Amino acid sequence: MDPVDSVRSGPWRVDCLVDGGMTFGTDVFANVAPARQAELLGAAGLSAAVTEFNAYLMRHDDGRIWLVDTGCGSICGPEGGQLPDRLASVGIAPGDISRVILTHLHADHCGGLLGPGAALFADAEILLHPDEVAHWRDTEAPGAQVLKTCADRLRLVGSDAGLGADVRVWALPGHTPGHFGLRIGDDLVLAGDIVHSEALQLPDPENATQFDVDPAQALASRRAALAEIAERNLVWSGSHLIGAKFARLHRSGDRFAKLET
Amino acid sequence: MTPAARLQAAIEVLDEILAGKPAERALTGWARRSRFAGSKDRAALRDHVFDALRARRSFAARGGAETGRGLILGLCRAQGLTVADLFTGIGHAPAPLAPEEQAGGRDPAPGAEAADIPDWLWPRFQASLGAQAQQAGEIMQSRAPVHLRVNTARTDRPGAIAALAGEGIATQPHPACDTALEVTEGARGIARSTAYLDGLVELQDAASQAIVAALPLAPGMRVLDYCAGGGGKTLALAAVPGIEVFAHDAAPQRMRDLPARAARAGARVRLLDTDEATRAAPFDLVLADAPCSGSGSWRRAPAGKWDLTEEKFTALLAVQREILQRAAALTAPGGVLAYATCSMLTEENDGAVQAFLDAGDWKQDDCRRWDVLSGTDGFYLALLTRIHSEF
Numbered sequence: 346m347d348p349v350d351s352v353r354s355g356p357w358r359v360d361c362l363v364d365g366g367m368t369f370g371t372d373v374f375a376n377v378a379p380a381r382q383a384e385l386l387g388a389a390g391l392s393a394a395v396t397e398f399n400a401y402l403m404r405h406d407d408g409r410i411w412l413v414d415t416g417c418g419s420i421c422g423p424e425g426g427q428l429p430d431r432l433a434s435v436g437i438a439p440g441d442i443s444r445v446i447l448t449h450l451h452a453d454h455c456g457g458l459l460g461p462g463a464a465l466f467a468d469a470e471i472l473l474h475p476d477e478v479a480h481w482r483d484t485e486a487p488g489a490q491v492l493k494t495c496a497d498r499l500r501l502v503g504s505d506a507g508l509g510a511d512v513r514v515w516a517l518p519g520h521t522p523g524h525f526g527l528r529i530g531d532d533l534v535l536a537g538d539i540v541h542s543e544a545l546q547l548p549d550p551e552n553a554t555q556f557d558v559d560p561a562q563a564l565a566s567r568r569a570a571l572a573e574i575a576e577r578n579l580v581w582s583g584s585h586l587i588g589a590k591f592a593r594l595h596r597s598g599d600r601f602a603k604l605e606t
Numbered sequence: 607m608t609p610a611a612r613l614q615a616a617i618e619v620l621d622e623i624l625a626g627k628p629a630e631r632a633l634t635g636w637a638r639r640s641r642f643a644g645s646k647d648r649a650a651l652r653d654h655v656f657d658a659l660r661a662r663r664s665f666a667a668r669g670g671a672e673t674g675r676g677l678i679l680g681l682c683r684a685q686g687l688t689v690a691d692l693f694t695g696i697g698h699a700p701a702p703l704a705p706e707e708q709a710g711g712r713d714p715a716p717g718a719e720a721a722d723i724p725d726w727l728w729p730r731f732q733a734s735l736g737a738q739a740q741q742a743g744e745i746m747q748s749r750a751p752v753h754l755r756v757n758t759a760r761t762d763r764p765g766a767i768a769a770l771a772g773e774g775i776a777t778q779p780h781p782a783c784d785t786a787l788e789v790t791e792g793a794r795g796i797a798r799s800t801a802y803l804d805g806l807v808e809l810q811d812a813a814s815q816a817i818v819a820a821l822p823l824a825p826g827m828r829v830l831d832y833c834a835g836g837g838g839k840t841l842a843l844a845a846v847p848g849i850e851v852f853a854h855d856a857a858p859q860r861m862r863d864l865p866a867r868a869a870r871a872g873a874r875v876r877l878l879d880t881d882e883a884t885r886a887a888p889f890d891l892v893l894a895d896a897p898c899s900g901s902g903s904w905r906r907a908p909a910g911k912w913d914l915t916e917e918k919f920t921a922l923l924a925v926q927r928e929i930l931q932r933a934a935a936l937t938a939p940g941g942v943l944a945y946a947t948c949s950m951l952t953e954e955n956d957g958a959v960q961a962f963l964d965a966g967d968w969k970q971d972d973c974r975r976w977d978v979l980s981g982t983d984g985f986y987l988a989l990l991t992r993i994h995s996e997f
């Protein structure tokens with residue numbers, strides 16, 4: 346198994362745990378001509394838009410253990426569902442986790458709460474944004490199923506809510522209405538799904554997947570988030586980063602580049 | 607009764623069936639009229655009648671007529687019996703053959719007739735079974751083996767074998783799955799046996815059991831048997847520890863025996879009507895054992911083979927497609943839709959599944975098929991899950 350990328354921020358140690366990965370077809374980035382995709386991917390040494398599903402284990406010096414997103418569970422087929430093994434590899438049992446923070450309710454983030462392994466995080470309270478609940482509640486999507494099966498342990502957190510221990514909600518709406526990241530201490534952020542392919546979207550943030558519920562708002566969130574990370578020289582991670590999981594950003598004009606730390 | 611008298615009784619019963627009476631009713635009617643007959647006579651008569659129904663087409667060719675007499679004459683010829691010794695007209699024996707009966711009859715033509723498959727179906731049967739179509743048809747001319755399912759909530763396979771042996775019923779493990787037994791001796795005693803009445807074993811074909819064994823079940827799952835019918839598979843599901851089992855059928859009266867059978871097996875099953883099933887959804891696994899041609903179990907129910915028409919078959923294909931859609935709507939995200947038939951015909955199996963996959967956001971994770979060539983009834987199972995394409 347690959348080594349786990351980790352970073353520290355004050356009392357928190359954050360591990361990036363990879364639940365799985367897949368390759369997006371060119372149709373996923375519908376607003377980018379395939380030739381342009383090939384060019385950008387080629388510049389990054391890739392032949393296709395490879396992505397991974399990242400979840401984060403947060404361990405505080407005082408012993409509390411949180412989890413940010415739960416991977417796919419069984420929903421995405423064999424491409425995902427490795428989070429339980431990753432947790433075990435760093436010595437954590439699912440029952441050790443007291444709080445699960447869901448950046449949003451797409452299957453690759455909440456799927457680990459569904460299916461035969463649904464008892465996995467049975468002791469954890471589950472945090473998510475109220476706009477996410479409103480968006481998915483009456484659908485047949487996995488998110489709706491999570492809302493149903495976890496109804497008695499949901500806790501809704503607002504756009505700038507403090508979660509304790511110097512962790513705050515960082516609202517990044519657009520990808521989904523209640524999509525958010527986390528600010529951890531002064532210098533670390535988890536940015537969720539603002540980027541699905543760093544090779545395609547960092548050089549040109551206009552490049553977007555067809556998964557964004559509100560593309561204009563998602564673009565605004567992406568631009569603002571990337572700009573802040575670059576300007577404040579923050580360490581960041583995104584749920585779909587491949588390669589180095591924690592990095593800084595360099596900005597030139599409207600282009601961004603990952604600076605490995 | 608003499609062997610010849612049993613043949614004459616079969617001729618009469620077959621005439622009633624050919625005139626439209628259901629086989630079981632014709633047989634019970636005969637038994638009621640024939641108080642002189644013993645249980646061995648009734649059993650022999652039943653065998654003759656069902657042998658003739660399974661091989662109706664080829665026996666009619668051999669016997670020269672599709673009548674009770676023609677079929678039984680065909681049966682005697684197919685089995686190499688000396689017709690003149692049996693068709694004597696003495697006592698209750700069939701009348702001696704007329705000269706045209708002597709001269710009539712022929713070997714069935716290779717293909718549909720020799721395989722006892724209707725002509726309209728033969729191309730589909732061949733397309734489905736390929737080079738083994740002829741052999742599969744011929745296997746279905748004979749009686750099906752009797753299989754039992756060991757109720758693992760009550761006992762294990764060695765325990766069931768021992769209990770049955772104590773009542774004169776010899777069984778051996780069947781390779782299709784580890785709950786299956788094949789009865790090698792004493793099959794007629796099963797319904798009266800304590801092992802059966804106490805729920806240690808159920809009558810169920812091995813492939814049908816293998817379907818349940820092939821389902822990805824885990825403790826805590828809520829499982830719906832969407833086309834439960836008589837509930838054979840529901841009971842097999844209910845024997846799986848730790849899962850919650852629900853049963854639904856579009857015709858709820860078909861499930862009327864289910865509570866009693868469940869109680870006998872020490873199992874708990876909740877019956878749901880269609881509205882209740884919608885309210886109780888979603889389920890972690892929905893088994894849709896769809897109505898089908900039954901081509902995999904025509905040995906047990908040969909009338910189905912001859913009653914099936916191209917129109918009925920086409921209507922079944924539409925029903926199967928609709929059931930897939932309805933069952934899919936009851937399946938939880940991340941859940942499994944298990945589509946099954948007791949058919950060997952491609953259009954009802956891969957055909958139905960492919961049409962379903964083409965229309966929506968589902969993928970096939972696994973597919974298994976059993977046919978009569980492997981010593982079971984014919985069955986089909988596809989395990990389907992949703993594709994989640996939003997990230």
Ligand SMILES: [Zn+2]
Nearest residue numbers: 451538996997
């Ligand atoms: Zn997403």
